[in-house]
Amino acid sequence: LSLTFNSFSQIHREDEKMGTISAASGTTVLSSNLRRQNIRRLGLYDRRHDNLSVVSSSQPPVPPRQRWLHVPETRLKREIRRLDFVARAADSTSSSPSMVSGDKTLIPDDEFTLAKISFGVIGLSLGVSLLSYGFGAYFNILPGSEWSAIMLTYGFPLAIIGMALKYAELKPVPCLSYSDAVKLRESCATPILTQVRNDVTRYRYGDEQHLEEALKRIFQYGLGGGIPRRSAPTLTMIREEVLTDGRYCLVLVFEAKALNLSDFEKRQAKFTSFFGPNITAEVGKGESENLYEVRLISNVTTNSVSSSTP
DSSP, rough: OOOHHHHHHHHHHHHHHHTTTOOHHHHHHHHHHHHHHHHHHHHHHHHHHHHHHHHHHOOOOOOOOOOOOOOOOHHHHHHHHHHHHHHHHHHHHGTEEEEBBOOOOOOOOOOOOOGSSOHHHHHHHHHHHHHHHHHHHTTTTSSOOOGGGHHHHHHHHHHHHHHHHHHHHEEOEEEEBHHHHHHHHHHHHOOHHHHHHHTTTEEESSSSSHHHHHHHHHHHTTTTTTTOGGGEEEEEEEEEETTTOOOEEEEEEOOSSOOOOHEEEEEEEHHHHHHHHSSSEEEEEEETTTEEEEEEOOOOHHHHHHOOOO
């Protein structure tokens, strides 16, 4: 009995220390145990949440996913090289020592001609449109079912012809024309220079490259003393300018990765004879790597033209 009373007294003193008052000692013991369990659970819950907050705050935020537009590397390099060359040519040509320091305003080549229209795009677009509408009208999705047979009959061959022309299409090269050269074009440019300029600035079909026949004869593909066909230069652009002596000049800019400047220099006489008469050809290095310029200088001047006219 004394042991029981002492134990009850000890439990009652502990309950008073915790700040609770109860009528029965058994009730006090039960509430104290529950309170201790709740305290342990709350402490464990807080510690768990504290750990979670620390871990989550230490992790770096996940950046949002970005979408990128895929552009073929070869196409991107070709476009960058072409735009860079046009910009540098426009800047450097005005300060070139072989040119007149006159009016060097660029004149855009915006003259509308049928030769500057892609017939492959026109045929393909028209054929696909007729085929699409013809199928839609045939299945009563679109009105005009009585015309569906005609649309399908003409749309199919137009689409085939358009695809064939688009496959064999050779795009025109860019042309830089300065105002002083444009003024001398009609009076000083020879018929061959005019034909060269018109041929390379329009769409062509069936040719692998511009000036294919001229390059084949000058560089002699696959013959003794010639070059392999795979090493043939490619015409990238043309430029019209006026030299210091007032002569009209048409510059052909070629890209040749497998050739050197000496390969062009030893064929300078062939350029002169092929594009003549009244033509003097000069060969030089281009503005960037693998670019070479062939200057076709006209020997026809305004004085000779005025003297020949009655």
